[in-house]
Amino acid sequence: MAVTDAPRIVTARLGHDDSHTLERYLATGGYEGLRKALTMTPEAVAAEVDAASLLGRGGAGFPAGRKWSMLRKDPVTYLVVNGDESEPATFKDHLLIERDPHQLIEGVLIAAYALQVTQAFVYVRGEFALGLERVTQALNEAYDYGAAGTDIFGSGFSIDVVVHPGAGAYICGEETALLESLEGKRGFPRIKPPYFPAAVGLYGQPTVVNNVETMSNMPWIVLHGGEAFAGLGEGRSAGTRLFALSGHVRRPGTYEVEMVKTTFRDLVYAPVYGGGVLGDRKVKAIIPGGVSAPWFGPEQLDLPLGQDEVGNAGSMLGSGAITVMDSSTCMVRAAWRITKFFARESCGQCTPCREGSGWLERVLRRIEQGEGREEDVDLLLDVSDNIAPGLQWPPQQTTICVLGPSIPSSIHSAIDMFRDEFLLHVKEGRCPGG
Amino acid sequence: MTHFDAETAARARELVKLYPEPRSALIPLCHLAQEQDGWLRPEAMEEIAALLGITPAEVRGTATFYDMLHTEPVGRYLVSVCTNIACLLGGAEELLEHAERTLGMRAGGTTSDGMITLEDAECLAGCDRTPCVTVNHRYVGGLSPLAFDQLIADLRAGRRDGEVPPHGTLVRVRRNGGLRAGKEQIASERAATADAQAARARAAKEAAEAQGGGA
Amino acid sequence: MAETVRFTLNGRPAEARPGEVIISAAERAGTYIPRFCYHPRMEPVGMCRMCLVEVSGPRGATLQPACFVAVAEGMEVTTGSDKVKKAQDGVLEFLLVNHPLDCPVCDKGGECPLQDQTLAYGPGESRFVEEKRHFEKPIAISDLVLLDRERCIQCARCTRFSEEIAGDPLIDFAGRGERVEVATFPGRPFTSYFSGNTVQICPVGALTATPYRFTARPWDLDQVESTCTTCAFGCRVAVQSSTNRLTRLLGLDADALNQSWLCDKGRFVFESVNGGDAPEAPHESRSGRLVDPLVRKDGELVATSWGEALAAAAAGIRRATEESGAGAVALIGGARCTNEGAYAWTKLAKGVIGTDSVDAQLADGLPGELVLSLPRASVDEACSARAVLVLAGDVREELPVLFLRLRTAALARATTIVEVSPLETSLTRYAAVSLRTRPGDALAVAEALVAEGGAPAAPSHPEGEVVAPDELARARSLLREAGEGQEGEPGTGVVVVVGRPSLAEHEDVVAAAARRLAEALPGARFLPALRRGNVMGALELGMAPGLLPGRVSLDAGREWFAAAWGTVPERRGLGAAGILRSLADGGAGARVRALLVVGADLPDDFVDAALARRALERADFVVAVGGHPGSATDLADVVLPAAVVHERPGTTCNVEGRVSRLGQKLVPPGQAWPDWMIASELAAELGADLGFSSADDVWDEIERLAPVFAGVTRGMLASAEAHDGVVVPRDPGAGSLRAVLPIDPMSTPGVESVERQGAPPRVGLAGPAGAGPAGAGHAGAGRPAGTRRLRLEPAVGGEPVVAPEPGAGLWGSAQTLPVPHVGPADAYSLRLCSTRRLYDAGAAISHSPSLEPLVGRATARANPYDLDRLGALDGDAVTVRSARGELTLPCVADATVPRGVVAVDFDVPAGDGTRNAASTLIDAAEAVVDVRLESVR
Numbered sequence A: 001m002a003v004t005d006a007p008r009i010v011t012a013r014l015g016h017d018d019s020h021t022l023e024r025y026l027a028t029g030g031y032e033g034l035r036k037a038l039t040m041t042p043e044a045v046a047a048e049v050d051a052a053s054l055l056g057r058g059g060a061g062f063p064a065g066r067k068w069s070m071l072r073k074d075p076v077t078y079l080v081v082n083g084d085e086s087e088p089a090t091f092k093d094h095l096l097i098e099r100d101p102h103q104l105i106e107g108v109l110i111a112a113y114a115l116q117v118t119q120a121f122v123y124v125r126g127e128f129a130l131g132l133e134r135v136t137q138a139l140n141e142a143y144d145y146g147a148a149g150t151d152i153f154g155s156g157f158s159i160d161v162v163v164h165p166g167a168g169a170y171i172c173g174e175e176t177a178l179l180e181s182l183e184g185k186r187g188f189p190r191i192k193p194p195y196f197p198a199a200v201g202l203y204g205q206p207t208v209v210n211n212v213e214t215m216s217n218m219p220w221i222v223l224h225g226g227e228a229f230a231g232l233g234e235g236r237s238a239g240t241r242l243f244a245l246s247g248h249v250r251r252p253g254t255y256e257v258e259m260v261k262t263t264f265r266d267l268v269y270a271p272v273y274g275g276g277v278l279g280d281r282k283v284k285a286i287i288p289g290g291v292s293a294p295w296f297g298p299e300q301l302d303l304p305l306g307q308d309e310v311g312n313a314g315s316m317l318g319s320g321a322i323t324v325m326d327s328s329t330c331m332v333r334a335a336w337r338i339t340k341f342f343a344r345e346s347c348g349q350c351t352p353c354r355e356g357s358g359w360l361e362r363v364l365r366r367i368e369q370g371e372g373r374e375e376d377v378d379l380l381l382d383v384s385d386n387i388a389p390g391l392q393w394p395p396q397q398t399t400i401c402v403l404g405p406s407i408p409s410s411i412h413s414a415i416d417m418f419r420d421e422f423l424l425h426v427k428e429g430r431c432p433g434g
Numbered sequence B: 001m002t003h004f005d006a007e008t009a010a011r012a013r014e015l016v017k018l019y020p021e022p023r024s025a026l027i028p029l030c031h032l033a034q035e036q037d038g039w040l041r042p043e044a045m046e047e048i049a050a051l052l053g054i055t056p057a058e059v060r061g062t063a064t065f066y067d068m069l070h071t072e073p074v075g076r077y078l079v080s081v082c083t084n085i086a087c088l089l090g091g092a093e094e095l096l097e098h099a100e101r102t103l104g105m106r107a108g109g110t111t112s113d114g115m116i117t118l119e120d121a122e123c124l125a126g127c128d129r130t131p132c133v134t135v136n137h138r139y140v141g142g143l144s145p146l147a148f149d150q151l152i153a154d155l156r157a158g159r160r161d162g163e164v165p166p167h168g169t170l171v172r173v174r175r176n177g178g179l180r181a182g183k184e185q186i187a188s189e190r191a192a193t194a195d196a197q198a199a200r201a202r203a204a205k206e207a208a209e210a211q212g213g214g215a
Numbered sequence C: 001m002a003e004t005v006r007f008t009l010n011g012r013p014a015e016a017r018p019g020e021v022i023i024s025a026a027e028r029a030g031t032y033i034p035r036f037c038y039h040p041r042m043e044p045v046g047m048c049r050m051c052l053v054e055v056s057g058p059r060g061a062t063l064q065p066a067c068f069v070a071v072a073e074g075m076e077v078t079t080g081s082d083k084v085k086k087a088q089d090g091v092l093e094f095l096l097v098n099h100p101l102d103c104p105v106c107d108k109g110g111e112c113p114l115q116d117q118t119l120a121y122g123p124g125e126s127r128f129v130e131e132k133r134h135f136e137k138p139i140a141i142s143d144l145v146l147l148d149r150e151r152c153i154q155c156a157r158c159t160r161f162s163e164e165i166a167g168d169p170l171i172d173f174a175g176r177g178e179r180v181e182v183a184t185f186p187g188r189p190f191t192s193y194f195s196g197n198t199v200q201i202c203p204v205g206a207l208t209a210t211p212y213r214f215t216a217r218p219w220d221l222d223q224v225e226s227t228c229t230t231c232a233f234g235c236r237v238a239v240q241s242s243t244n245r246l247t248r249l250l251g252l253d254a255d256a257l258n259q260s261w262l263c264d265k266g267r268f269v270f271e272s273v274n275g276g277d278a279p280e281a282p283h284e285s286r287s288g289r290l291v292d293p294l295v296r297k298d299g300e301l302v303a304t305s306w307g308e309a310l311a312a313a314a315a316g317i318r319r320a321t322e323e324s325g326a327g328a329v330a331l332i333g334g335a336r337c338t339n340e341g342a343y344a345w346t347k348l349a350k351g352v353i354g355t356d357s358v359d360a361q362l363a364d365g366l367p368g369e370l371v372l373s374l375p376r377a378s379v380d381e382a383c384s385a386r387a388v389l390v391l392a393g394d395v396r397e398e399l400p401v402l403f404l405r406l407r408t409a410a411l412a413r414a415t416t417i418v419e420v421s422p423l424e425t426s427l428t429r430y431a432a433v434s435l436r437t438r439p440g441d442a443l444a445v446a447e448a449l450v451a452e453g454g455a456p457a458a459p460s461h462p463e464g465e466v467v468a469p470d471e472l473a474r475a476r477s478l479l480r481e482a483g484e485g486q487e488g489e490p491g492t493g494v495v496v497v498v499g500r501p502s503l504a505e506h507e508d509v510v511a512a513a514a515r516r517l518a519e520a521l522p523g524a525r526f527l528p529a530l531r532r533g534n535v536m537g538a539l540e541l542g543m544a545p546g547l548l549p550g551r552v553s554l555d556a557g558r559e560w561f562a563a564a565w566g567t568v569p570e571r572r573g574l575g576a577a578g579i580l581r582s583l584a585d586g587g588a589g590a591r592v593r594a595l596l597v598v599g600a601d602l603p604d605d606f607v608d609a610a611l612a613r614r615a616l617e618r619a620d621f622v623v624a625v626g627g628h629p630g631s632a633t634d635l636a637d638v639v640l641p642a643a644v645v646h647e648r649p650g651t652t653c654n655v656e657g658r659v660s661r662l663g664q665k666l667v668p669p670g671q672a673w674p675d676w677m678i679a680s681e682l683a684a685e686l687g688a689d690l691g692f693s694s695a696d697d698v699w700d701e702i703e704r705l706a707p708v709f710a711g712v713t714r715g716m717l718a719s720a721e722a723h724d725g726v727v728v729p730r731d732p733g734a735g736s737l738r739a740v741l742p743i744d745p746m747s748t749p750g751v752e753s754v755e756r757q758g759a760p761p762r763v764g765l766a767g768p769a770g771a772g773p774a775g776a777g778h779a780g781a782g783r784p785a786g787t788r789r790l791r792l793e794p795a796v797g798g799e800p801v802v803a804p805e806p807g808a809g810l811w812g813s814a815q816t817l818p819v820p821h822v823g824p825a826d827a828y829s830l831r832l833c834s835t836r837r838l839y840d841a842g843a844a845i846s847h848s849p850s851l852e853p854l855v856g857r858a859t860a861r862a863n864p865y866d867l868d869r870l871g872a873l874d875g876d877a878v879t880v881r882s883a884r885g886e887l888t889l890p891c892v893a894d895a896t897v898p899r900g901v902v903a904v905d906f907d908v909p910a911g912d913g914t915r916n917a918a919s920t921l922i923d924a925a926e927a928v929v930d931v932r933l934e935s936v937r
Ligand SMILES: Cc1cc2nc3c(=O)[nH]c(=O)nc-3n(C[C@H](O)[C@H](O)[C@H](O)COP(=O)(O)O)c2cc1C
Pocket: A055, A056, A057, A058, A059, A060, A061, A062, A064, A067, A082, A083, A084, A085, A086, A087, A170, A171, A172, A173, A174, A175, A176, A209, A210, A211, A212, A214, A401, A402, A403
């Protein structure tokens, strides 16, 4: 099993029970990155991030440096950190928010300095009550410590950071919905164009939106240099990355692994990671990047955990959530549950997503409950096709945001890989697995 | 007459000031109102509307978009059971069915004593300890049916009151000047919680052993 | 700069305006793209996804919402490919998945965009076998609007309208995903003045209006285009009927006017035409209407024939003139007439009877000479002026759609609003500055606004200054800045909306203020905020003392009209207040003895109801002409039944001076006649021939004789180009024609086919309206270059008589208006402020069952400080006592009311049933009304 000796970048401190405290943080090199950044020019800091080839960790995998360079210069600009983490089976940001809030805050401050924004917001999923408490505490401590607020560490740079709670809506993770939510509105994703908040974002001002994990990498990148980060991993997929491993594995949890050098198999079976499948059963399918991602079968286990490697194989690393389903899993049920999630979380703007998700969910439930008809299987595919024309990857869409075209992913995968199982449900009028 | 009590009203004004535009404070204010009342009363929504300069219909319209904002009363303890994919694979459906049976109601309902509201939740980002359960948005870990029953009993008996604050996620969050509770207070609260947890764990173990012995 | 963006539409070259969205450019190129959520007057949201088209881009051709994506140079757009068709088919199938398909019982059935587009673009069958989403079937979200959430397709047209256009978002989306629904807040219904627009633009039957619900099937509806005359704004409408009853009004899109919106009063007040029966009453009767001529016999009004009634009316008039001269007859009313009716009545009164005591206003407007002499602004000009100074009542209450236009303009920063008003109004929050004044202060404030030099003195009161000095300074600088960098005289770039900030303040006070502004700002233009239906038409056609038809003064037009009509009054007559005073208190030497009440709600609608009642009671002879029974008809000796709006063809004039056509949709009930005909026949009875045998004849004479209407021929008014009307005086140079497409075909089903079948595409008259060329001074316009000057050749020899210029003599005549003296209030009195409400106790609303319940009850609103001094608490009963009368009302503590002012709404009933509570306190002779408040406890 390839467990590389890459350093732990964002989870370095988590061995300590008090990793969330300022004392521990300072004792483990905390705020050194910020101090160093403040001695550099903002452009130089941004250049390090660009050199790091850090891909955004929120799902789309867009290079952070590129995104930053698109920020339109305006007197008022914002940095917004996306800590909404609601993609099913994703729980890596949760860890960073609760266990190392100072690292996140430091990352935010570094980014704010590099981007010279006028205010920063950290949007934290409302359900993370403890996380909200910890980030706020950390922020207050950072203010007291002189790391945030006016004239940070005597550098002359000032920045106000506000922690903002969400209130339970998956769609608010979509960056434009998040901005709407932050403006006190319902989380309806904004229609594109403009495609990037970097041009028109919060309150119509240029805005950078980055994920919590993306931000948490900043202190290390500044301290060790972008080159060092880019030296880890391979190709476009630089550095280490957090993977949230769940499902039928012995040791579900969040693991920081070096990209590309590690494979799905490593992650599932290495004793320090997943430790193998429960009951030593066989892997039936894995969801490689959150429920929006098309599934893989066991034959793809040896794919490296790299952005392009997974993309070329027809799926995505997405939010870094990897869910293992073993041979005992009913695939109709799995597809149904995921579709139910989308039906409940569709914001309701776009007709295909709003109506299609509910329709698909009802049909899947019917099949799962043994009341399916044979034609339902093709109906599922055709309805899916009306949401994501062509059912290709990456998907085409008839909707405003990509939640819509994410709905068919699991349905299409399940039917593609396990059509027989669907037909058996229909024929036997029940789940053949029992 | 304001619906918010003096402290809540003061905090509300502080929150509004945090943002470039008042309406941004809508969600925090709703959390605040829930902290005071347990749910979003119409009076509270009217007050929020007035604070933000928008209509009550807009406050309600926006609030109802969000699962955590309740425009109907909820029980003292909101027990959320995640049934999404990772938890499903970990037996969440079975746990939810068990919960519905023992509480004698469907998910979404509230016990007649107003103590427990049961919720069938989407992923709570606690997928490594399944099936994931939270109470008033505090994680209580992956629970077996047995542990679930114990949780309910503990909640009913007030044995968890130290660690399960009321509704609203801003309960102990203060933007300026840190947490409302001082550092020492939090530390002692945490210690008490740890003690209670240890005690519960011991008790559970003893009970399991006793049961195991009986079987 | 007419830049164009070139693109390819279905393989053919096409052009778009810069920034134009695909759906609009394609439509102009003749390709209709189906849609639901798109409304060209609102921000696109791209939600319904019905308008998906294929657009070439870096990732190849992708599906994009045509309602949102702007055309880019070189873009390739395909609207009919298989991929597009599949997407459209898919969207429609999705929309129908949860749709209840209860079309047979749906108002929208037969004219439903969802039905139509499903037929054209949708699936032939449904593959959906699951249980549909259920909601409680229609819930009333207000007294006027019902919501069926099962039918809703979540297009956000209604919610966007309330937020973007009306600015009162009392409805909003609630919930998420499949459960998204339109919702009000509990206990706070959708009481918007503009709620009916949401019903009209709803592309399905989710929103329905109680006045129309279940009254007709769309295919049974007949319709005609017309103009709303509920207020003087003049929105263009389609009037629809079924079996000689009106069923519905739809707003038409007139770019320069209502931009497709209507207010609820204008939309629903048609019920009064039907007679005010509840909608479920038998369809044939119009029982609430006057249908027969009535003559008083033995103290009782009895139905009779026209012949007998006209003879009786003529006899009464003749008796008065024979005994006391022509001045013994007076006429009040006319604002409900068509232009043709107004002209005929003026000709009868001034040219036949010979009296100048004619007044279309009820002391609730502004002097006719002044209104007609101020250089006029169009609505578009007001909405694009550097600064618009609003010196009027609450525009939303009086001219609701003007409020929408000004609000939109202010939000788009197309103009800057400076408001002067005693009370906070609906415009206050959109105004850059809002000056609080007390009634009576208007002239002093105007003076302070335009005075030369440094800090001017704001009017002061015992309680101290009302107008904040820094606000005044800001207002001054905004007005000054408006002219900066502009050519022309001071005031260029300023439009003054001038109306009546309070009806408890004499019209001469505001008139004096307006004159002061006009003198100091000769470059400024004025938009009169007069409210009554066709009051502007009535003024333009001479229905005020000192005026003759066509915007000329009595003196300036005397020779011309004497030549045309034979006779014209010698002296300026009395206005409404003077007429009534003369009738009531003239004693033995009374000059006025007989009164013609032409479609006016006397006495209740008069500012000084006590005076009006005494006048009617003491008059020797009263003829009432009207469509509905009311107090005037109760007190009259002869009652003549008139056809009302939608029952007679003709034209009307709005506040801009825009002439537009009225459509006739119904046959008048019983023996009712159109107004011009009643005047003609009465003239005949008096031995004169007005010379008209149709409304068209009347217009032809107006065009021939009334200077401001020169060149506005019937042919022009009927032409397709004049769809939005013609502003007079018409500037031929400005009349560039342009095609106007129906802007939102979904919300005016079928309208295009009516009257316009086979006609060329709709075109509107564009260009600045109103005032004439620079240098016309205060002549109210002058004759536009290029129009022919009217002349009359004498029958036998001599010099031809030449018509006066439009505006002739008016400004001079306006100079002679008195400047009233406003004394200070004593420390114990409060100054009364009375403003109009949209829903008042007037005849139209009281005969409209759906609107009548919306009329409020009068209260006395005052600053908590003043109530405190009185020892009264909010809600307590207080007695309001003026020199005129007294009234007990509940008081309302309202911090927005300035100290020293008490507000009682105009023409709103008191709890005890007094119809126009405020009018019992007002003395029409006084400049202001000071009242004492006493707590009743
Ligand atoms: C439906 C949906 C949900 C998303 N949820 C999240 C989320 O919870 N957290 C997150 O960081 N990004 C989420 N994203 C991605 C964001 O839109 C955005 O790409 C990301 O926050 C950018 O940060 P990054 O560049 O650092 O990755 C979501 C996207 C979609 C379409």
